[in-house]
Amino acid sequence: MKQKIRFEKNIKEGKLIILESSEVDPGIVMPLLEEEYSLDGVVKASVAGFSAFRQFVRRKSFFPTADVCMKLFEGTVEFFKNEADQVVTIEYDDADTFPKEEKFLLEDDDVELDHILEDDGETSEDEIKEIDAGEDSLGYAPEDISEHEN
DSSP: OEEEEEEEEETTTTEEEEEEEEEEETTEEEEEEEEEEEHHHHHHHHHHOHHHHHHHHOOSSOOOOHHHHHHHHHHHHHHHHOTTOOEEEEEEEGGGGSOOOOOOOOOTTTOOHHHHHSOOSOOOHHHHHHHHTSOOSOOOOOOOOOSSOO
């Protein structure tokens, strides 16, 4: 799912607003979240580094994964340094985080099919009879735990 996370500075009020939206269908973007932060707090956390930024930005309602936090941090470092910038949008596609499939190649040296298909030994008639000698039918006899006969 493609996500857009928009950072908007409100310097007059000393606030930072984070808006998260997601593409629910191709071309249809739905707003998901709006969080308000102290602008000074976010700037200080950004200067302190990734760990401080991640800790400051995460809340119960907005809890990005470590990968998303890293992308947000990297995309906003210059944004917070430059007071003239008012808005920055970070786009993120969570499908990119899924592990890629590895090509499976079977080489002739890996498996000796002839060895696997060979008869692996002796199965004597006695062993077969011993296996077949067991009772194969299922039996069910419920315990009579009632005190009265019906």
